[in-house]
Amino acid sequence: MTPAESATAAATSSSPITGKYVYCIIRNDRSREFGEIGIGGAARVYTVSHNDLAAVVSDTPIVIYDPTRENVLAHEFVNETVMREFTLIPMSFGTVFRSESDVVTLLRSTYQAFTDVLDKMQDKIEFGLKVLWDRDKVVASIERENDEIRRLKDEITRNAASSTYFARMQLGRLVEAAMEEASNRYVTDIHEQLKDVSVASRSNKVIGDRMILNAAFLVDRKDEKSFDEKVKAISLQYEELLTFKYTGPWPPYNFVNIKLKLEKAT
Amino acid sequence: MGLLTNILLAPFLGPVWASKWTLDKVDRVVREELTDDTPVKEDLMALQMQLEMGEIDDAEYVRREAEIMQRLRDVREWRERFGMSAGGGPVRVAGSDDTE
Numbered sequence A: 001m002t003p004a005e006s007a008t009a010a011a012t013s014s015s016p017i018t019g020k021y022v023y024c025i026i027r028n029d030r031s032r033e034f035g036e037i038g039i040g041g042a043a044r045v046y047t048v049s050h051n052d053l054a055a056v057v058s059d060t061p062i063v064i065y066d067p068t069r070e071n072v073l074a075h076e077f078v079n080e081t082v083m084r085e086f087t088l089i090p091m092s093f094g095t096v097f098r099s100e101s102d103v104v105t106l107l108r109s110t111y112q113a114f115t116d117v118l119d120k121m122q123d124k125i126e127f128g129l130k131v132l133w134d135r136d137k138v139v140a141s142i143e144r145e146n147d148e149i150r151r152l153k154d155e156i157t158r159n160a161a162s163s164t165y166f167a168r169m170q171l172g173r174l175v176e177a178a179m180e181e182a183s184n185r186y187v188t189d190i191h192e193q194l195k196d197v198s199v200a201s202r203s204n205k206v207i208g209d210r211m212i213l214n215a216a217f218l219v220d221r222k223d224e225k226s227f228d229e230k231v232k233a234i235s236l237q238y239e240e241l242l243t244f245k246y247t248g249p250w251p252p253y254n255f256v257n258i259k260l261k262l263e264k265a266t
Numbered sequence B: 001m002g003l004l005t006n007i008l009l010a011p012f013l014g015p016v017w018a019s020k021w022t023l024d025k026v027d028r029v030v031r032e033e034l035t036d037d038t039p040v041k042e043d044l045m046a047l048q049m050q051l052e053m054g055e056i057d058d059a060e061y062v063r064r065e066a067e068i069m070q071r072l073r074d075v076r077e078w079r080e081r082f083g084m085s086a087g088g089g090p091v092r093v094a095g096s097d098d099t100e
Helices: A003-007 A069-083 A100-109 A111-121 A135-145 A147-158 A165-197 A221-237 B003-008 B010-035 B038-052 B058-081
Strands: A019-027 A033-038 A043-050 A053-060 A088-090 A095-097 A124-133 A200-203 A211-220 A242-250 A262-264 B089-093
Touching (some): A019 A043, A019 A069, A019 A111, A069 A242, A088 A111, A095 A100, A124 A135, A124 A165, A124 A221, A135 A147, A165 A200, A165 A211, A165 A221, A211 A221, A211 A242, A221 A242, B038 B058
Antiparallel strands (some): A019 A053, A019 A095, A033 A043, A124 A242, A200 A211
16 A cells, blocks of 8 residues: 555545454354444444454455544444443454455454453453642642641742742752652552452553543443442542543453454555 | 774775764664654644643644644654554454465
């Protein structure tokens, strides 16, 4: 594929519609339809089977899908729909196979790994939790609680004219250190409180300078309600200082790690 | 031809060597920058976060998303040019031709 071709959107491409976009792998031995909800403009979503495994796919031209919001939402919406009935292994966004027989080859050659992971992920769901803080409020709370910082600050304010550059530097350093300590304390406490209602957790890189936690939690379906309530309780506890962004249930994106041996189709 | 030759001819070989070495190094750094999509993906996640937090509106999101998509395509193009694997697009199971 030439770069020029890859840049064109899927819907407008003139490539013949022979490819299969793969959303996820499930355990199911008869064919299933999931409706016209696929990527690239309401494509029909159905299964391609091999023994008791099935790939959830839709027809597509052989193109590269940009991860635009529209495309990513379509991919996620299919997985959400499938998830209502099945335990699934999500495929990464944009995975396109040239033909149905290539999809069957994938299912056959990775049969054991898929089966093992499906067993492990049976009735497990993922929740995302991002925690952001309000810097000003955290600084204010640190000043209230930390005697040394409060004293130094008072001193600087009282002697505004004569207070040294050194004292200001000292204050800045103390506040920075206290903030890092506070961030670690919050994050540890949140993880600790969610430990009993989740199976596993994974911390991802934080996004932007306000985020202190960007984590995914693997939760047993039967614990969904308890997890939910716990998150609400924690967010109430930290209401004054932290903002909680709570999403899910998702397929276990962060907990499935099958390295597929895929290569570029020629 | 050995060390002695190099030393003897140093005034002539020196600068050529040096500039070649520098070019190689620059080439490697540039190549890594051109073919790494991690910072672009991080920008995309940051943009989504800004939208979620209500810091930017939908029109702004769409505009900046288009820029980011173009950067992703550029990275993909460079990866292909350097013969590296590009994310997305048609794939097949590696080695399937051998096993069948």
